[in-house]
Amino acid sequence: TQLLEQSPQFLSIQEGENLTVYCNSSSVFSSLQWYRQEPGEGPVLLVTVVTGGEVKKLKRLTFQFGDARKDSSLHITAAQPGDTGLYLCAGQQGAQKLVFGQGTRLTINP
Amino acid sequence: ETGVTQSPTHLIKTRGQQVTLRCSSQSGHNTVSWYQQALGQGPQFIFQYYREEENGRGNFPPRFSGLQFPNYSSELNVNALELDDSALYLCASSVGGTGYQPQHFGDGTRLSIL
Numbered sequence: 001t002q003l004l005e006q007s008p009q010f011l012s013i014q015e016g017e018n019l020t021v022y023c024n025s026s027s028v029f030s031s032l033q034w035y036r037q038e039p040g041e042g043p044v045l046l047v048t049v050v051t052g053g054e055v056k057k058l059k060r061l062t063f064q065f066g067d068a069r070k071d072s073s074l075h076i077t078a079a080q081p082g083d084t085g086l087y088l089c090a091g092q093q094g095a096q097k098l099v100f101g102q103g104t105r106l107t108i109n110p
Numbered sequence: 111e112t113g114v115t116q117s118p119t120h121l122i123k124t125r126g127q128q129v130t131l132r133c134s135s136q137s138g139h140n141t142v143s144w145y146q147q148a149l150g151q152g153p154q155f156i157f158q159y160y161r162e163e164e165n166g167r168g169n170f171p172p173r174f175s176g177l178q179f180p181n182y183s184s185e186l187n188v189n190a191l192e193l194d195d196s197a198l199y200l201c202a203s204s205v206g207g208t209g210y211q212p213q214h215f216g217d218g219t220r221l222s223i224l
Contacts, residue, residue, distance in 0.1 A: 004152075
């Protein structure tokens with residue numbers, strides 16, 4: 001059973017467009033992380049959100065944690081081909097165990 | 111600062127065999143977590159080691175076992191390999207303790223079972 005549902009699973013858009021990826025759960029997490037994974041590499045941490053309602057920005061990427069700490073979103077403004085990759089959300093459940101979503105494979109076309 | 115390193119990078123085994131995967135944690139980190147990532151899926155938690163003891167386990171059978179050494183490096187052992195064990199095995203290290211500590215991942219070992 002997947003505790004974290006990511007949507008969409010696949011997304012292909014043109015350079016310059018905006019997009020939002022969603023991460024939803026019925027469980028409460030003490031923190032939520034977003035990772036980006038390139039082929040042949042391990043996930044690289046982008047951001048951690050801890051407080052309900054928290055918003056963090058990383059250049060053109062905006063991350064939000066839901067008020068109830070059950071869901072999160074990643075918004076990318078003016079997407080660029082370099083943003084292409086697999087985006088993973090992961091919720092923390094005690095003892096630093098991470099529960100991952102199935103990922104969103106993003107392709108930005110020039 | 112040396113990051114998380116895993117070996118080997120690729121491995122091919124046949125059903126029924128046994129395999130050992132290795133992970134060197136990032137300098138200063140005393141906690142190692144192992145994850146299995148099947149093709150097209152997100153990573154799934156196998157288990158975590160903190161100061162040489164298992165500190166949490168996911169929904170994996172006992173034929174998945176591990177060790178952590180005094181230098182905090184770790185091994186993942188899988189016995190009686192099955193076709194479904196084909197996956198990318200990821201190791202992540204972190205600083206143990208209360209609260210959230212970011213996990214830093216290695217690039218994984220790609221295991222193929224024939």
